[in-house]
Amino acid sequence: MNKSNGKRKPGRPKATESPQTMVQILRTASFLFMEQGFEKVSLETVAKACGLTKASVYYYFSNKSILFTECLLFVLKMAHDSTAAIINGPGTLRERMQTVASRHMKNTHVDFETMMREASLGLSEEQIAAIREGEGMLHVVLQHAFEKAINDGEIIQCDPVLLSHLFTSMLTVRNRKEIVNDLQTVEQSASDIVELLWSGLAPR
Structure with a gap:
């Protein structure tokens, strides 16, 4: 009879016996990275949280670079x-663009490109490429939706790739307090962004 059944692996922390531990770490670390950026978060900070x-x-x-990469892939x-x-x-x-804009802008986070610049020196080329690929998949989803709208005559002929990047870039104003504040809610700002973009997209 094998008496080793049921025993923990040598050196394995007791806390990791829960199958939810890895997801808990990813969710918590993702929140910390998106709220504070790369530099201010450590593995010790994550463990404490x-x-x-x-x-x-x-x-x-x-190490931190592996955790950061996995967190961004998780978030993306x-x-x-x-x-x-x-x-x-x-x-x-x-209407769908309005909902996407509102959902995105309700999530407070540091500027993505600023965070990537902070992290770049600590990441490998493979890790950066993986993150950029994950980011690219988000643009592909929007691109396909815009392509369909163009083919259906719902919006004018334009470059759907450019439009997907323009749309997501406009949503980063969420971090600007002079735009989103006590007088201008996230919903109002999201509506204004879509209205502004739509004024150039609607068929004439």
Whole structure:
């Protein structure tokens, strides 16, 4: 009889026995990175926020660059899936763009490109490429929706790739307090952005 059954692997922290631990670390670390940026977050910070030991975090993510990369891929995958569900769902394109804009702008986070510049020195070329690929998939979802709208005559002929990047870039104003503040809500700003963009897209 094998007496080793049921025993933990040597060196494995007790806290990691829960199958939810890795997801907990990813969710918590993702929130911290998106709120504070790359430089201010450490594995120790993540462990404390999760209520885990530092060894428990290291069990799944051996260094900060690996954790950061996995967190961004995790966040980008969620953004991709939620955007795809909305932009390919019911309603007019304008209505769907409004919903995407509102959802995106309600999530407070640091500027993505600023965070990537902070992290770039600590990331490998492969890690940066993986993050950029994840980011690109989000633009592809929007691009396909815009292509369909062009073919259906819902919007004018234009470059759907450019339009997808323009749309997501406009949503980054969420971080500007002079635009989103006590007097101008996220919903109002999202509506204004789509209205401004739509004024150039609507068929004449």
